Amino acid sequence: MDDVKIYRDIQKALEKSENILIITHKKPDGDALGSSCGFHHALRLIGKKNTMACIDTAPEYLKFLPGIDELQNDFNLEEYDVVVTLDCGAFYMSKFHEKHENLFSHEKRTVINIDHHPSNDFFGNINLVDTHAASTSIIIYKLLQFFQIPLNRDIASCLLTGIYTDTGSFMHSNTTSEVYKIAADLIKHGGKFRQIAKNCFCTTPITTMKLWGKILNNIKINEDGIIMSVATQEDMKETHATQEDISGVIDLLNSISDAKMSVLLAEDDHGNVKGSFRTQKEDVDLSKIAGVFGGGGHKKAAGFMIPGRLEKEVRWKIVSQENKEKNFM
Ligand SMILES: [Mn+2]
Structure with missing residues (x-):
């Protein structure tokens, strides 16, 4: 299926939604929390109520992410009509399914699965899985472009963190010219690259x-x-x-x-x-x-x-x- 059709399906689901739950994988990394916080800020910018959750707390080096204080380690599932999973290579990666049996019951709520892991088995109602994307943050960036949600400083810093960490600060082979282009655009919009580099790569205890x-x-x-x-x-x-x-x-x-x-x-x-x-x-x-x-x-x-x-x-x-x-x- 082409991405534009999936983007439209996601847009429709989010427009209809009253309350969105964003979840990411256990033991979260820079891409998991960068994409979550970035998406959280973007949804808030367009007036969409949403909550971010991760079963584990943010590691020290990611505590600088704008909005990270709002990350919850549990939720009341009944309050949400849409669940967005970010950077989860399989349905069990969030670990929340153990506590919330109906987390992925497709009849009760729409599950939007956004990820870049080849292991992803399309567990959502809507699946935006791009295994060529260097990070989930890049997929979110493209989604926001499609939705025409403007980038602000917080969104830019969060998404840039996901790119920095999943490309090993632009050294892994997934660092394409498009990655540099997107990173440049995020920096142009206020992404604090020095703060990201310092926190993610120069805070070794x-x-x-x-x-x-x-x-x-x-x-x-x-x-x-x-x-x-x-x-x-x-x-x-x-x-x-x-x-x-x-x-x-x-x-x-x-x-x-x-x-x-x-x-x-x-x-x-x-x-x-x-x-x-x-x-x-x-x-x-x-x-x-x-x-x-x-x-x-x-x-x-x-x-x-x-x-x-x-x-x-x-x-x-x-x-x-x-x-x-x-x-x-
Ligand atoms: Mn990732």
Whole structure:
């Protein structure tokens, strides 16, 4: 279906709506909250009542986003006639379906699914899923252009944050000329790029650095050019780090020259092993590799989670709860 028809369907649904619920995925990142806050400001600008919700609170580095204080961690579903999911690669990504069984019951309310993950299975009544878009914030930008909603400083800063973070500050291969053009337009409309860069990329806590030190020290490279490292519960304890401190280090691993792909395995606090994959190569599809472990994601960035723990032999391997071993290298 072409995008204009979908834009029109979304416009009609929003026009009819009395109260809109915007939700995004658990453990929100810059694109999840940037697109949510940006859309929230835009809807408010045209007089549409709306609420933003995420099951987890905003991470420290995103607390500068205009409007983030209004983010709720729950809601009364009955108050809303439209649910907009942003940056959710599958219906369960918001985690709200566990609490609100009827969240996606299409008879009761319209579900508008706006996303850019290839894993998206079109769970909405209306699905605006563009897997070529560098971020959900870019899809929102285009939607606002179509609706002819003017950009203000707050909208611009929020959407620009989503672009900055999902392109790794304009370094990932998804950074097309269109991305630069849209970013330029957002900066022209008051998007505070220095504040975004400072908050998203230059606020590393000392605990994070110490944990990263351990992770960097654990690096192994095999003959196929696969870079691999781990973060065990012991590493976390020794550095007083939390799960949040892990994010970002995988991109550092992926900056090693000639690496075919990078793998980071980390033990979480609930007996799971979380795997993250990154690659710089064009001929590697990480979403397929992550799929083998029940995960998913993009071609160049993907991940999975399985119950188990990490055990060190000469090589690192995951010992799953069923005691089946999964070797990586
Ligand atoms: Mn995203």
